[in-house]
Amino acid sequence: MPLCGGHVALVTDTAAEQVGTEDALPGPCPVCGSRLGVRWPTATTCATCEWPWGDVPDGELPPPRVDVVYYLRQRDDFGDRVKIGTTANPRQRLAAVPHQELLAFERGDRRVERRRHAVFATDRYPRTEWFRTTPALLAHVATVAAGVEDPWALHARWTSEALALRG
Structure with a gap:
């Protein structure tokens, strides 16, 4: 035409x-x-x-709070395990927790973290936030991480969205 x-x-x-x-x-x-x-x-x-x-971004305002549930993997003398934790400052928190691999971030706070702990309670190491690496746990992490190459890029997007929503 x-x-x-x-x-x-x-x-x-x-x-x-x-x-x-x-x-x-x-x-x-x-x-x-x-x-x-x-x-x-x-x-x-x-x-x-x-x-x-x-x-x-308005430098006078504090950075927006973006709560995440994180999944860390650690392989050591205690075996292969995954930590499920939560933080509003993942860079600082993950720097303080020994681990080999950040598996995923999931948007959520303590309530989401407690639900994840309850789902995988049978695989939990007593009095810790560490869990045995089971097929069910790895399947859940794979679902959370689906389509995300870099969890940090996802966190940056959530922070950007929170800044934009704040005006």
Whole structure:
């Protein structure tokens, strides 16, 4: 179907609005520190957390609280085990807990953590937040982590969303 120049431009603009182009940000994202962005006809956003480039988070406000349930894996003399814990500051908390692998983050607070502890109670090491690595636990973690290559990128997105919702 032949189109005039004006309609070709309209179709091109409409198509460009549907697909962004990955590109480096001019500087690190002020929310998550990523350098990868997505250029759209009307704006550029961070590819990791989708924070609009150029928007500056209000530095006078405290960072938003984003509670997460985390799943850590530890292999040592005690065996292969998984810790299910919760925190609002995962970088600080995970730095204090010996582990080899961060398996996943799940959005949630102490209530979600307690539910997970109850579900896997039969596999829990007494008086700890550590659990035997069972097929059921690993299946749950796989479900939580489905489609997420990097749990930290997911946390950055949640933080960005919380900042955006706060205004």
